[in-house]
Amino acid sequence: MNTADISISGLAFGLLLIAPSVLLVWQLRLGFNRQLIISVLRMLVQLGFVGFYLKYIFLLDHVLVNLAYVCLMVLFAAFSGIRNSSLRLKKLWLPTFASMLLPTLFTMLYFNAAIVQLDNVFQADVLIPVAGLMLGNVLKTNIVALKTFFSLARKEEKTYLFLLAAGATRKEAVRPFLKEAIRTGMAPNIATMATVGLVSLPGVMTGQILGGSDPVLAVKYQIMVMIIIFFTSLFSNVLQLLFAVHQGFDRHDKLNRDLLQK
Template sequence: MNTPHISILGAAAGLLLILPAVLLVWKLKLGFNRQLITGAGRMVIQLSFVGLYLIYIFKLDSILINIAYLGMMVFFAALSGIKNSSLRLKRFLLQTFLAMLFPTFFTLFYFNLLVVQIPNVFRADIMIPIGGMMLGNILKSNIVALKTFFTLVKREEKVYLYLLATGATRNEALRPFFKEAVRTAMAPNLAMMATAGLVSLPGMMTGQIIGGSDPALAVKYQIMLMIMIFFTGLVSILIQLYFAVKQGFDSNDRFDKSVLRP
């Protein structure tokens, strides 16, 4: 079964759905029309360019280019994550990059070597799309984890100081905030796994079925991918919060508010 083609007129019809959304936002005075229009415009331009140059990347299938491209994806994910977490870029960019890079590369290597069992574990048409799906979920989880953690520390700073005064170590005093940040960040992934197939058909499975793949194979890929995404997201969050504690507190265990961006 061939994938139905989307013509230019069909694409234009799809983009027209932005207009009623813009009108609703304007009518209800929700105040994010500028972000909506800018975001939609950037999405169209960026994905159009991605579609063009991925054709050549897939044809070249160079190990060095594939690794470099994935590294670039991780960098921009880290950049976006810090900006959306309202933290100082210089203080957290490197740590966030590493917290995303190592789990992503490890899981991709594991997936390609032991699950898909392909000879070239750096194969472009497997590594880049699956890496992108992992990074999209890691990005969301890390933003939620960082925001939750620092919001709780800022709001409950007196509780934190009290726990320190009663003899708790920094890690012991921060444990309630740490656990809540991890639980909050991982809740969407847990819900997604629990409701997959009942509430929705996940993205990769839907794409493969539309592309003509056997539904049974699509299900296998989706199950494996969701497990990989959950594992990668959890490890990335734990590394991210470890670095957050290192950066967010001084040598006397006091919360350093300068890490927060006004």
């Protein structure tokens, strides 16, 4: 079973669908044609590159290169997360990086060694796509959790102080905010697991089936992927928030407000 190739003319036909879209957007005065075209071009260039260098990375398949590539992905994820978070998280970029990297690395190797049981746990064509899947999710979860945490800490400062006065350490006093932030961040993950397969076929499965895999194998991968995504997100989330608690307050236990304003 092989995936049907897409020829150059096929690609051209696919891209042709952009034309009526542009026309419709223009007709309805939706005003996002410029962004649409820039986005399509960016996608073409970025994915073009990815296809090109992944091909070589997979061919080369060297442990150090593979790990370096994963680190680079985490770095990009951390930066884009910080930029999109509307918090002034410059000071938090190193902890963000670490809290994304460590759980991702662990789960990735566990996935390869214990779940898929590869001979080479650093095998590029498993390592890199799986890391990408996890990172996308970790990124979303962490940003939602961080935002929730800091907005609660700001809004409910009086509660925080009341608990400090009741004898709480800083960590004890922020526990209600931590719980809420983790719950909010993780809620979509839990909901996705509960509804997967009902509404749409998830990406990994779709990809594998299109790639010619047996649906049962595709399902096995999908289940494992959902579990490792959940696991990584939860641990990354907790790590990220612990760093935030550590760095987000000054020595008077007060919220470090200059982290928040942008």
